[in-house]
Amino acid sequence: MxxxxxxxxxxxxxxxxxxxxxxxxxxxxxxxxxxxxxxxxxxxxxxxxxxxxxxxxxxxxxxxxxxxxxxxxxxxxxxxxxxxxxxxxxxxxxxxxxxxxxxxxxxxxxxxxxxxxxxxxxxxxxxxxxxxxxxxxxxxxxxxxxxxxxxxxxxxxxxxxxxxxxxxxxxxxxxxxxxxxxxxxxxxxxxxxxxxxxxxxxxxxxxxxxxxxxxxxxxxxxxxxxxxxxxxxxxxxxxxxxxxxxLNESKAIKPNVVLKERGLIKIDENNKVLSWQAYCKSCDGSAYIYVKDEHDLETKHTVHGLFESLVEDSNSGIERVLTGEEAAAKGADGNAFLLIEAQRDYYFKEYLTGEFIDEITDNDVKEGRYTHASHGYSPExxxxxxxxxxxxxxxxxxxxxxxxxxxxxxxxxxxxxxxxxxxxxxxxxxxxxxx
CATH class of the missing domain: 3.40.720.10 (Alkaline Phosphatase, subunit A)
Structure with a gap:
């Protein structure tokens, strides 16, 4: 050539x-x-x-x-x-x-x-x-x-x-x-x-x-x-x-908080993860949801139902849920069980405690907990x-x-x-x- x-x-x-x-x-x-x-x-x-x-x-x-x-x-x-x-x-x-x-x-x-x-x-x-x-x-x-x-x-x-x-x-x-x-x-x-x-x-x-x-x-x-x-x-x-x-964002979504509430993540008094069945891995504007055991159909059913219901709630900040197969078709990790997309003005964090959604303050950003803008969103x-x-x-x-x-x-x-x-x-x- x-x-x-x-x-x-x-x-x-x-x-x-x-x-x-x-x-x-x-x-x-x-x-x-x-x-x-x-x-x-x-x-x-x-x-x-x-x-x-x-x-x-x-x-x-x-x-x-x-x-x-x-x-x-x-x-x-x-x-x-x-x-x-x-x-x-x-x-x-x-x-x-x-x-x-x-x-x-x-x-x-x-x-x-x-x-x-x-x-x-x-x-x-x-x-x-x-x-x-x-x-x-x-x-x-x-x-x-x-x-x-x-x-x-x-x-x-x-x-x-x-x-x-x-x-x-x-x-x-x-x-x-x-x-x-x-x-x-x-x-x-x-x-x-x-x-x-x-x-x-x-x-x-x-x-x-x-x-x-x-x-x-x-x-x-x-x-x-x-x-x-x-x-x-x-x-x-x-x-x-x-x-x-x-994209600018003013709210942080913490899916691991609800996964913990469902008993799918267990932590100790120091917030250290002891065990997990499902976990949200942030990509900022999107996030992978992994299920530890691919044969755990009960957890998969629970997790899929949870995030589908969150999409139906316009206040959840979650815009869309893709299956692992749909994520792979877009070039993302097909080994994830789900890929979730944030609405504009929202992004994902992996924190395990606190409220499901946090309003982001200037002090949060100054102290490194959150940011004012992020990427990771769908190219669409x-x-x-x-x-x-x-x-x-x-x-x-x-x-x-x-x-x-x-x-x-x-x-x-x-x-x-x-x-x-x-x-x-x-x-x-x-x-x-x-x-």
Whole structure:
């Protein structure tokens, strides 16, 4: 297959939405990318539309139930901080960076989800210390490229303030610029989280979110300048994309509270889960309902009846119930017994105690119990699409694609690099490309 570019730079601006396009059209660097190259303002995301499944889809071209990353975090009932799908080993099948490496290309990834211990030449994976005895730097070093990460920390570590934003993205930016100029990778994947963080904690259209988009425009400009400084700009393709949108919410639904009341979850005086027959695993705007024993027909009957009755109650916040088979047909985890969808203004939490529905206060958000906006909702929700913009070598200029799907991105990127991702759910959008 003919290779269309020498250097592919994929920049994920987490939570960038189609609704942001009017603002992007006014910002200098996004505006230039939109005007110079090809773009799609309506990219349909996956179900559930949360960050880790989305980013696995972007590099595989497959839906979550095929690549295996069906949520951000694992089903660990009662855990206050469940482990995330950090590691490459959880992705089924091949990825864009695997195929690039096999083809002899130089690869780099900065905070790209689900890349811990991946075979990437210069890898700074998104992973954090999730145990009280762990420290962030050793955890990162053990799961990525040690010497590369030590070099980036030595040069730019003083910028960081733990995992706080915007400092973390500022650190990632400087590391990205240095990687471009010093390493000149053929494939670079970089993940910025500033906007997603501001939307979670301040709301979709908050001043803080708008400020984050402005910072992202500056970051995009600095990456373009780095390509020019490295002397590879003319041989490069720049892609800026979002993984999902977000919706504001003011109420949190706690399905595990009613499952506990039905005797399907048992806890001790410290709220530790002792046993469970059914459990709600949140994906924010949607949630999986798992039944521990697939042969437990009595529990299944009880659980299905419970959630069907909640859907009929307009005050429950639950919009729809899908069976596991229906969820699988939409690309979600078919091993779940049910998949439930929240109404607008609601989202799901796994808490086991308190009221079934909580009104979210600013103090709740400040103390980390809840957020003001979230994602994970069905891609069928109105005004919930994301975006893709591309320019440079191999991209048709002045081209607009009316609509595409997140699963199409991986095959399109593979086509640019002359690679094949195999049996994908999406297809290369050749209308974007100079094929």
């Amino acid at each position: 003919t290779r269309l570019t020498d250097h592919l730079i994929v920049i994920s601006f987490d939570c960038l939405s189609s609704l942001d396009i009017p603002m992007l059209e006014e910002l200098p660097n996004f505006k230039e990318l939109l005007e110079k190259g090809a773009h799609c303002k309506n990219v349909e995301t996956i179900y559930p539309s949360v960050t880790y499944p989305c980013h696995a889809t972007i590099v595989t071209g497959r839906f979550p139930n095929r690549h295996g990353i069906i949520n951000n975090t694992f089903l660990q009932p009662g855990a206050s901080s469940p482990d995330w799908y950090w590691h490459r080993k959880y992705v089924s099948g091949t990825t864009l960076y695997d195929e690039a490496r096999k083809a002899g290309m130089k690869t780099a990834a900065l905070l790209w989800p689900v890349t811990a211990k991946a075979k990437i030449n210069y890898n700074m994976p998104e992973i954090f210390a999730n145990r009280s005895w762990q420290h962030q730097i050793p955890v990162s070093l053990a799961n990525g490229t040690p010497l590369y990460q030590l070099e980036m920390n030595r040069k730019f570590g003083k910028i960081r303030k733990g995992l706080n934003q915007p400092e973390l993205d500022d650190f990632v930016l400087e590391s990205t610029v240095d990687t471009i100029t010093a390493k000149k990778p053929n494939l670079l994947l970089v993940h910025f989280v500033d906007l997603d963080t501001q939307r979670h904690y301040h709301g979709f259209s908050s001043e803080e979110a708008i400020a984050a988009i402005r910072r992202h425009d500056v970051r995009l400009g600095k990456i373009v300048e780095a390509l020019k400084e490295a002397g590879i700009y003319q041989d490069s393709t720049i892609v800026a994309l979002g993984d999902h949108s977000a 929700k109105d005004n919930y699409t994301t975006v893709l913009m591309a320019a440079g070598k191999g991209i048709k200029p002045n081209t607009t694609i009316p609509s595409m799907h997140l699963v199409d991105e991986g095959p399109t990127f593979a086509r640019l690099l002359g690679l094949d991702l195999g049996d994908t759910d999406g297809q290369s959008i050749d209308e974007l490309l100079k094929v």
